[in-house]
Amino acid sequence: MSEVVLLVRDKEVVIPGQPLAKGKIRPGKDVYVDESGTIRSKKLGLVSLKEDEISIVPLVGAYIPKEDDLVIGIVSKVSGNTILVDIRSPYQGALPIQRRAERVDLRKYDLRVGDVILAKVRSFDGASSLILTIDAEGLGKLESGYLLEVDPAKVPRVIGKRQSMLSILKEATRSEIIVANNGRIWVKPPSVKELIALEKALKKIEEESHVSGLSDRISSLLSQELR
């Protein structure tokens, strides 16, 4: 095949099945190649063009776990030596209790149904077995604070390039914020005023993430809310 024929612009909103490009270009994430060699979008999302690669950044979608992801889960069942955790995904997380392992803080495993925990995905086989771990500094039960949610597809927007958006949120609201990959966000603001500002900011990020200049709009929203 010869030259690249682009059928869309960078950052354009595309729908599933929409043709994106033909010719010498690498298919990236969330695209597929049909029988005729045309690269098409798999999802509703934004086109992302990078040198020799074309991919789609989804605008919505469920959370599909990956190894080493940070997730915030809610304990749904405690039985024997496993704790089952809902992580807002098609797959339920399992947290094995390692009673005999060394250097494990057993107090961390004193969990009840309804507890909110920060965990890491230790292994995931892509279908049914999703093992979590809380054996690391900073992981474990989250206490005092609020749990907010955004669409899992918007998590990269909430964090921003080199954490730019997250630091705007943290500085403006003087809050502790933990953004997990599954779209759950734990916040600990100094007062209700900051909590409301954070909620509004997250809603704005969800709605407007496909329009450029988001950081500026979030900054001005926060300064307006916290005046």
Added chain:
Amino acid sequence: MPLYVERKPERLITEEGMRTDGRLPHEMRPIKMMVGVLEKADGSAFVEWGGNRILAAVFGPREVHPKHMVLPDRALIRARYNMAPFSTPERRRPGPDRRSIELSKVIREALKPAIFAENYPGSVIDIFIEVLRSDAGTRVAGINAASLALASAGVAMRGLVSACSIGRVGNFIVVDPNHDEDMWGDSDMPLAMMMESEEITLLQADGTLSEEEFKEALDLGRRAIRFVYEVQKEALKRPYYLVERRVV
């Protein structure tokens, strides 16, 4: 005495091709589509198609219940087509009946080829289609709504599925049969396609069509579905354009 009596019109189509609702043979009824109408669903759509009012909701991919239905290599796809008791001229007994069970099946099979089920092993994608007001052609309108709801839920798909019905009244092949033509016409052929690849995912036919008539119907159907597809595309992108316009 029944409260509602169906009356067959004297004729379904004039020699000039004027139909009972004033349309010409190749004309469709007005269509309106929107997405994101339900807060709690992962994806949703509302379709107004002539007198039809159809709501579609998609949940998933999510955990499968009951557990024994899990498919280890791909997502389970379930669809439910349901008519509201008030959707018909006379009260319809609520709950699934023979017709809606069959329609659930054909709709599921019309949508299945469009979904990358292998991307979500061990999960389920639930599709709900609720007919709030029915006026002939609810299955095709339902497919259009469900396909929009799937896309708006962020499910990986090969393309949107678009659908339209084609009928025959006397010597005329008519696009998008209305209630009268559905009841007393000579043939009714619902058709669903993935427009981007022109693959047919649903083709049913009631009544009789000669080979030439079938070819004409298929060709007309393809043109009608292309139009429906454009409406769907616009409906999916509209919310994002609206935000862009408000912000910039």
